[in-house]
Structures are given as structure tokens and as C-alpha cells.
Amino acid sequence: MLDLLADGIVSILQWKYLLPLFLGTLVGVVGGSLPGVTITMTVIVILPFTYGLDPLAGLAAMTGVYVGGSTGGLITCCLLGIPGSPASIATTFDGFPMARNGEPGRAIWLGVWASVWGGLLGALCLVFLTGPLAAIALEFGPWEYFSLFVLAMAMVAGLTEASLVKGLLSTAIGLLITVVGTDPIASVPRFTFGSDFVGGGFPFLPVLIGIFAFAQIMTDIEKMQDPQGKAKAVVKAAFERFSHLKVNWEIFRQPFLLLWATIVGLIIGILPAIGGSASSVMAYDQAKKFSKTPDKFGKGHPEGIIASEASNNANVSGSLMTIMAFGIPGDAVTAVMLGAMTIHGIQSGPLFVSQNPGLAYGIYGAYILAHPLMLVICWAFMPVMIRISNVRLAVLAPVIMVLCVLGAFALNNTMQSVYVLLIFGVFGYGLVKMGFPLAPLILGLILGDQIEINLIRAIMTDNNPWLFLTRPISGGLLGAAALSVALAIWQHLRHQKRVAEEDTDF
Amino acid sequence: MRLGRDGIAGLIGLATSLFLLPFSFGLPKLPIVPIGPGFYPALVLGFMALTSLVLVLQDVVAQRRAVPVEAQEPAAAQPKRNYGLVLASFVTVGIYIALLPLLGFRIATALFVAGFQMVLERPTTLRQWAIQLAIAIGTAAVTYLVFERYLSVILPRGSWTGW
Numbered sequence: 001m002l003d004l005l006a007d008g009i010v011s012i013l014q015w016k017y018l019l020p021l022f023l024g025t026l027v028g029v030v031g032g033s034l035p036g037v038t039i040t041m042t043v044i045v046i047l048p049f050t051y052g053l054d055p056l057a058g059l060a061a062m063t064g065v066y067v068g069g070s071t072g073g074l075i076t077c078c079l080l081g082i083p084g085s086p087a088s089i090a091t092t093f094d095g096f097p098m099a100r101n102g103e104p105g106r107a108i109w110l111g112v113w114a115s116v117w118g119g120l121l122g123a124l125c126l127v128f129l130t131g132p133l134a135a136i137a138l139e140f141g142p143w144e145y146f147s148l149f150v151l152a153m154a155m156v157a158g159l160t161e162a163s164l165v166k167g168l169l170s171t172a173i174g175l176l177i178t179v180v181g182t183d184p185i186a187s188v189p190r191f192t193f194g195s196d197f198v199g200g201g202f203p204f205l206p207v208l209i210g211i212f213a214f215a216q217i218m219t220d221i222e223k224m225q226d227p228q229g230k231a232k233a234v235v236k237a238a239f240e241r242f243s244h245l246k247v248n249w250e251i252f253r254q255p256f257l258l259l260w261a262t263i264v265g266l267i268i269g270i271l272p273a274i275g276g277s278a279s280s281v282m283a284y285d286q287a288k289k290f291s292k293t294p295d296k297f298g299k300g301h302p303e304g305i306i307a308s309e310a311s312n313n314a315n316v317s318g319s320l321m322t323i324m325a326f327g328i329p330g331d332a333v334t335a336v337m338l339g340a341m342t343i344h345g346i347q348s349g350p351l352f353v354s355q356n357p358g359l360a361y362g363i364y365g366a367y368i369l370a371h372p373l374m375l376v377i378c379w380a381f382m383p384v385m386i387r388i389s390n391v392r393l394a395v396l397a398p399v400i401m402v403l404c405v406l407g408a409f410a411l412n413n414t415m416q417s418v419y420v421l422l423i424f425g426v427f428g429y430g431l432v433k434m435g436f437p438l439a440p441l442i443l444g445l446i447l448g449d450q451i452e453i454n455l456i457r458a459i460m461t462d463n464n465p466w467l468f469l470t471r472p473i474s475g476g477l478l479g480a481a482a483l484s485v486a487l488a489i490w491q492h493l494r495h496q497k498r499v500a501e502e503d504t505d506f
Numbered sequence: 507m508r509l510g511r512d513g514i515a516g517l518i519g520l521a522t523s524l525f526l527l528p529f530s531f532g533l534p535k536l537p538i539v540p541i542g543p544g545f546y547p548a549l550v551l552g553f554m555a556l557t558s559l560v561l562v563l564q565d566v567v568a569q570r571r572a573v574p575v576e577a578q579e580p581a582a583a584q585p586k587r588n589y590g591l592v593l594a595s596f597v598t599v600g601i602y603i604a605l606l607p608l609l610g611f612r613i614a615t616a617l618f619v620a621g622f623q624m625v626l627e628r629p630t631t632l633r634q635w636a637i638q639l640a641i642a643i644g645t646a647a648v649t650y651l652v653f654e655r656y657l658s659v660i661l662p663r664g665s666w667t668g669w
Contacts, residue, residue: 048653049657051659052653052658053657163512165560166512168553169515169516169519169554169558169561172550172553176526176551183533185536185539186536190529190530190544191526222587222591224591394627398619398626398642399641401618402619402649405603405606406653406661410657415662419603422599426596436515452546456541
């Protein structure tokens with residue numbers, strides 16, 4: 001295994017892979033540092049550039065974006081008090097107060113170094129645990145896969161901030177989109193109404209780009225003329241004198257904090273589609289609970305920054321594990337990566353590592369090398385990035401739109417994909433305005449075909465429907481899905497009760 | 507009966523699923539597969555109809571429980587939303603996509619980037635005009651060179667311009 005890992009790292013050190021990885025990491029850090037531009041958006045923007053590249057080069061670039069983006073968000077967190085990306089949300093709680101207290105350099109570099117160490121610890125798990133996880137997944141039959149996908153969707157729907165019902169409805173909409181077109185077994189057209197436009201179904205990536213990119217850009221445009229929505233540099237960009245050694249000592253003198261934040265990030269990353277923001281907030285919360293000085297949190301406490309940043313970078317390795325072992329995206333970024341893999345004819349899943357060792361270990365290598373590259377980028381380009389983070393939306397939005405259109409067009413060189421992009425752009429914005437969470441929809445969209453195929457395979461093998469419940473793993477997964485929904489309902493009811501009590505308590 | 511945003515969304519979901527459900531039942535059954543191509547869509551649509559119905563009912567209950575507007579305390583100032591600008595943005599993107607096969611990628615993109623920037627932020631000085639124009643031409647040129655020359659992606663040619 002270590003030989004393969006060494007080969008993977010050596011492969012990535014070749015210029016044809018190192019350059020995309022470096023550029024991906026740079027774009028990721030810049031994208032992550034731009035308020036309103038998420039890592040998903042950044043990976044969507046670079047997606048069309050990867051079509052013409054070697055699969056490993058394309059995936060290395062995307063891995064770079066993912067790692068860079070998870071760290072880049074902390075720059076605006078510390079300097080503006082606004083998370084550059086949702087994954088850095090908890091960094092704001094202590095990064096901004098620390099910067100306002102006259103230590104912006106210490107705040108940012110604590111975050112950067114914690115990201116590096118959290119990410120590299122996560123890499124150990126990525127390298128050593130993906131194989132065993134894939135081995136477990138190999139034991140799965142169609143019943144278990146079906147139940148696993150149901151669990152993934154139940155968890156995502158249950159964890160949405162809106163409401164469980166809206167999360168479930170959003171999942172159903174995602175599943176419905178995949179049903180349009182020909183069926184996967186007998187190629188019978190479904191809901192096409194004789195139209196050639198939808199005859200082949202909706203291509204996944206234009207739908208994803210349309211829903212995500214349009215919904216986000218248009219939501220930002222809504223607030224453009226609102227003085228409250230405009231970010232102002234509250235903290236001076238000039239850094240105080242500080243020592244990198246001292247910053248690292250601050251991190252390593254609390255190894256338990258670093259380790260625990262990494263584990264939290266990793267677990268959240270492995271669980272499908274929960275995302276970096278949840279891992280960052282949960283690690284922050286855990287750090288506060290375990291801290292000897294919880295009262296210092298929120299006032300510029302280094303522990304808060306370390307927990308949040310170590311966790312959101314470890315979350316990346318967890319997401320990569322899920323996609324490589326189970327073929328399920330851990331979040332929207334890995335959903336785009338999954339789409340890119342499909343374009344290159346690569347099937348992710350339990351056989352991915354054993355059938356494509358060069359590619360799998362190349363991704364591990366890219367993930368590991370992205371961290372020192374990110375460190376170099378932050379060190380060399382920090383002043384430039386601080387200036388870039390002030391780029392106006394009026395400049396950014398048209399350029400992003402052009403890249404979205406290119407991403408859809410270049411998929412199969414037809415305008416049809418671009419029309420799909422526009423249609424789903426309008427649809428996605430409408431859903432956001434109706435208060436629907438997009439994550440369950442995207443998961444439904446990604447897993448829809450696989451759910452149907454595994455359901456049919458299971459019934460074709462044995463038409464006893466009880467097998468979904470009586471096979472131990474499948475039954476356990478369905479039980480966990482039911483538990484997840486029940487838990488979400490219980491939390492909702494408890495929240496309502498608490499609100500009602502607060503209302504009556506004058 | 508008053509309906510809120512969720513209720514309307516639920517009704518749309520319910521209407522869509524009830525409209526499509528008969529089509530899934532009408533799909534042909536196949537002798538080799540125990541369940542036909544309509545089984546899974548029917549399952550999804552049934553689930554969608556159920557969740558939509560629950561959403562409508564939830565909203566009806568919430569609306570009944572809601573405090574009348576006159577009895578409410580004044581809410582905190584909500585951020586202003588510029589929906590006119592969103593509409594203008596969608597129209598601009600729509601025009602760009604419509605013009606792509608007619609004018610070709612290079613011209614349509616330069617026009618779009620310039621136009622969209624003006625929609626979002628009207629330039630007032632000569633310098634701002636020059637910057638916006640440079641960004642428009644630069645975006646079209648750089649993306650064309652990278653995609654068509656370096657990544658071998660053939661970009662749309664204009665049927666009107668041949669360019």
C-alpha cells in the first residue's frame with residue numbers, strides 16, 4: 001500500500017499533474033475567500049477546464065479546489081467577519097475577534113496551519129481506511145445498496161435546516177428529475193411526451209450547475225443594492241509580526257483538540273452530504289465543551305479557530321472516502337467530482353480502488369500534496385488574495401455565468417445542455433425562494449438512477465420484498481434511515497415546544 | 507382558507523405528482539422484468555404526493571395558529587431584495603444563450619459580459635466604461651483561447667456571423 005502511495009505521490013509530482021493541482025488549489029483558496037462563492041461554485045467553475053485533461057489531472061485540479069477552498073474561507077472570516085465559504089462559518093466566531101484585537105496574522109495562520117495538520121491527519125484515514133470500507137461495500141448486494149441510498153437521503157433530508165417535509169419533498173423532486181427519459185432496463189421512454197429534447201433525460205451536470213450556480217448568484221444579486229449586504233474590510237490587511245513556530249506550538253500543545261476536531265470532520269465527511277459547515281460548527285461546539293476555558297470562546301480564542309479549521313479540512317478526506325468506497329458523494333463538491341469521473345468513463349464505488357489503483361492513489365497523492373501547496377499559496381499570495389476578496393459581484397457574476405455556460409456546453413458540444421442549464425437555473429432559484437433545501441435534491445438527482453437499478457436488480461434476483469428488511473445489513477440500514485427521520489421529527493417537535501414556552505414566558 | 511409559501515409549494519408538488527401518476531401506470535409492462543418501467547416512477551410520485559400533501563396540511567395548521575398581523579410586534583428590518591435586478595439578470599442570461607448559436611461564442615460572450623456588468627452596476631466614468639469593456643473582451647478572449655486552443659473544446663460558431 002505504501003509503495004502504491006509513493007507511486008501516486010511521484011505521479012502527481014509530474015508537471016502535467018502538479019500544475020493542475022497547483023492551479024486548482026490556488027483557485028480554491030481564492031474562490032473560498034470570496035464571500036458568496038462556495039467551494040461547490042468554484043469546483044463548478046473549473047469543471048469545464050478538466051474536460052480536456054487526463055482524468056487524474058482533472059481530479060487533481062478538483063481535489064486542489066476542494067482543499068484550497070476549505071481553507072480559503074478563513075481569510076474573509078478573520079478580516080471581514082464574513083465566512084468566505086460555509087465550511088469556515090465557525091472560524092468567524094473567534095477568528096474575527098482575534099483579528100479585531102490586533103492579531104489578524106495570528107488568526108489567519110492559526111487557521112491555515114490547523115487546516116494543514118487536520119487535512120494531513122485526515123489523509124492518513126483516507127489512505128488506510130478507504131480500502132477496508134470498500135471491502136465492506138463489496139459485501140453489499142442490491143438490497144444493501146438500495147437501503148444505503150435510502151439512508152443517505154433520509155439523513156440529508158432530516159438534517160436540513162428548513163423542515164423535514166421540505167427536505168423529503170426536495171429529495172422526491174431530485175428523484176423525479178432522474179425518472180424523465182428512458183428507463184435504465186428496457187429503454188422505455190418515460191414522461192417525455194414525444195419530445196426529443198427530454199428523450200435522453202436531463203444530463204446530470206447541467207442540472208447540477210443550473211440549480212446550484214444560478215440559485216447562489218441570483219440570491220447574491222438580490223442583495224446587491226442593500227447597504228447591509230455589502231462587505232467592508234473591518235480589519236486592516238497589514239499583518240502584525242508573529243512567529244509561525246509559535247502558531248504551530250499553539251496547535252500542538254493541545255493534541256487532543258486537533259485529533260478530536262479531525263475525527264469529527266472525518267465522520268461528518270463520511271456521512272453523505274452533510275458538508276463542511278456542519279463539521280466546522282460541530283467541532284467548534286465540541287472544542288468549547290471540552291475546553292478548560294469555554295468562556296473565552298467567541299472572544300478570539302485560538303482553540304475555536306483550530307477546531308473549526310482542522311475539522312473542515314479533515315471533512316474533505318471523509319467525503320473522498322465515501323465517494324471512493326461507496327460511490328456516494330459526501331457533499332455537493334464530490335457530487336461534481338463524481339460527474340467528472342462519469343464523463344471520463346470512470347465508475348466510482350467499491351471496486352474503484354482495486355480496479356484503478358493508479359488513479360485512486362494519484363487522488364490520495366493529490367490530496368496530500370495539496371496541503372503544502374496551499375501553505376505556499378497562502379504564504380506567497382496572501383496580500384493579493386485579500387485584494388481579490390474585495391472583487392465586486394458585478395464583475396464576478398458575468399464571468400462565473402460564462403464558465404457555467406461553457407461547463408454545460410462542453411459536456412457534449414450541444415446547446416441542449418445549455419438550455420437545460422437555464423431551465424434548471426430558473427427552477428433552482430424558484431426552489432430557494434420557496435425555502436427548499438437544495439442538498440437533498442442534489443442527492444436524489446445523483447442517486448436516483450442507482451436506487452432504481454438496485455431496486456429492480458433486487459426484485460429480479462428474488463421478488464420477496466421482505467428481504468430488504470430481513471437481510472441484516474439492509475434491514476439495519478433501513479432501520480437507521482427510519483431512526484434518522486424519527487430523530488428529525490423529535491428535534492423539530494422539541495424545538496417547537498421550546499419556542500412555544502419562550503413565547504409564553506414574558 | 508389562507509395558504510402561505512409552503513402551502514403553495516405543496517399544492518404545486520401535489521398537482522405535478524397527480525398529473526404524472528396516471529402516465530406512470532400507463533407505461534408498458536415487460537415480460538422479462540417482474541416490475542415494469544412505471545413501478546419506480548409511481549413509487550417516487552406517490553412519495554412526492556404524500557410529502558406535498560403533508561406540507562400543505564402543515565401550512566394550513568400553521569396559518570390557523572398564526573398571530574394576526576395587527577397583533578404582531580413590528581419585525582426587525584429585513585434586508586432589501588432587488589427582484590427587478592434578478593429578473594433583468596435572468597433575461598440577460600436568456601438573451602446570451604439565445605444569441606450564442608447566432609453570433610458565436612466570442613461575440614456573444616463579449617456582449618454578454620459587458621451587458622451583464624452594466625445591468626448589475628452602471629458605469630459612470632470613462633475609466634469605469636473602459637474597465638468593463640476590457641473585462642468583457644478579456645473574458646471572451648481568454649476563455650476562447652483556453653478552451654478552443656488548449657483544451658480542444660469546440661465552442662459555438664455563429665450562424666449569422668460564421669465566427
